[in-house]
Amino acid sequence: MDDHKNPLQGLKILDFTTLLPGPYATMLLADMGAEVLRIESPTRPDMLRGLPPIIDTENPVSAAHATINRNKKSLALDLKTPEAKEIIRRLLREYDIVIEQFRPGVMEKLGFGYESLRAIRADIIYCSITGYGQSGPLKQRAGHDINYLARSGLASYSGRSKTGPSLSGMQVADIAGGSHHAVMAILAAVYKRMQNNSGVHIDISMTDCAFALNAINGANALVENCDPQLEMELLNGGSFYDYYRTADNRYLAVGSLEPQFAKAFFAGIGHPEWINRVLEADQQEQLKRDISDIVAQRNLRQWTDIFDGNDACVEPVLNFSEAAESTLIQERKMLCLASTSNGYTIRQINTPFCFDGEKNQRYIAGSPLGEHNQAILQAIGYEPDEIDTISSQGITT
CATH class of the missing domain: 3.30.1540.10 (formyl-coa transferase, domain 3)
Incomplete structure (x- = not known):
């Protein structure tokens, strides 16, 4: 791999996330060269896999999944089994960054919480992405992008005065909030670990991140004690902008x-x-x-x-x-090609990162569920007969 295009080469990440926030974060990391292994349930596959449109009839996969999970490997693993603990223990010999997206307490119940994994690997970087954080009165509350925008105050002045708050064409709290802040925090933790060999538990609340996006209007409101209003601010319709x-x-x-x-x-x-x-x-x-x-x-x-x-x-x-x-997007190389496991080619949105004027143009599309089971288990020391036993018991299939 070209180091100019893959500056994160050498980082190895276990990804326990689903849907959009966590997978988008690990896509960004994988685009920059990190090795990402998705740990997926064999019985409850990521819903993004089935989101239309579906491509590649031989190995059906959704266009969204093929993009957001590109350049990642997939290990289908039932985390509720005792054998899963040993598999994760072995993986932690090499994979020293973990990203998870369950509600607070779920990974602990499964035996894969921060303290449990830190006991195996002291320098682990463990990032938890949730709607409302690991603490606070709403930590167990379900939510989606629209809910985090509502709770953060952003929705209250994003829209039109006659019709009220309006939805964005993209998931602001999920991506601009959770995904991007998670990547920044993980890379900061990697830098810290390079200095003192320490691990850390990163708590990413998508509502916290969305609240932080109130940069200009929030700063003004805190000083003036006056809430920003729909179509009353400089940049939300209150001017000819x-x-x-x-x-x-x-x-x-x-x-x-x-x-x-x-x-x-x-x-x-x-x-x-x-x-x-x-x-x-x-x-x-x-x-x-x-x-x-x-x-x-x-x-x-x-x-x-x-x-x-x-x-x-x-x-x-x-x-x-x-x-x-457009000429702009074409010249900025913001489109790329990705290949599925059987050679089907799909156009995708490219990474926005450009290092020394270079940017990758071809990728591996999101993998079928459990595609790398055998290779991963062999790499961490399992013998063929052990792999067959694990597979027959439904632990990894």
């Missing part, structure tokens, strides 16, 4: 906040004099209505042509296909 519908029912994104950009924008729509209305707080709603009327007179292509090469922070709202085929 917004989306505007075009004549062909597309949208134009206007982010022309700074004076030089605002001047270029208003000149572009034929009303340079409107620059004087930007600082008039009581004029913002009317200004936005006036801008809407102008933008609605031309289609998206016409506006794109007008602002092409015009440094005004104005861009077309592209659908996903348009974005994927």
Whole structure:
């Protein structure tokens, strides 16, 4: 492997997570070269495996699973069996980072909590991702992305004043919250361990992480003792910074906040004099209505042509296909290919990380459940007859 493209080569991770937050975090780590082994239930497979659309009819796998679990190996293992403890004990000789996503206490009941695994490997880095954290009044409460956004305060000012909070096209708390913060914390723990050989238990609450995303408006609210409101803040619709519908029912994104950009924008729509209305707080709603009327007179292509090469922070709202085929995404190598176990090829979203101008372009798609059982067990010292016994008992199949 190319070290430039795989700076985390040498990190070995046991991944006990499912669905999106944990698997997305380990995908990022695997994209950067870490070796990730997924520990999956043989009787309760990850629901993401069955999420349509399904690709590769010979070895059916969902497009989402094939992407989010690429470059990972899969060991199907019934954690409730006594034999599983010995398998995990042996794996910990090499895999010294653990990521789990159960509710607090579940891994302890199974015998794989932090203290239990630390007794086997003192320098283990153990990351727990939950909705509400390992402590606090809601630690056992079920939840999803929408619930964490609600509890964090973010949803209260994300949307429209007439219709209320609105859903995002992506899972903000799961990915921008849980996944990314988990990766940062794990890499920080790796750096600390390099200095003093110590392990650590990382507690990632997706609600905590979402709350931390209240960066600007939250900082203001804590000082002013005044909550941010729907369409009342600078960046949530309270200014002319917004989306505007075009004549062909597309949208134009206007982010022309700074004076030089605002001047270029208003000149572009034929009303340079409107620059004087930007600082008039009581004029913002009317200004936005006036801008809407102008933008609605031309289609998206016409506006794109007008602002092409015009440094005004104005861009077309592209659908996903348009974005994927755009020159920007193509030149940034944000699309890649991944191969399934029988050679089927699928296009995927590439890693955003680029080291020394290099980025991987081909990957291994998410593995079938338990695909690496035999190879993994052999690697940690099990003899063929022992593997057959374990498999026949349903421990790893």
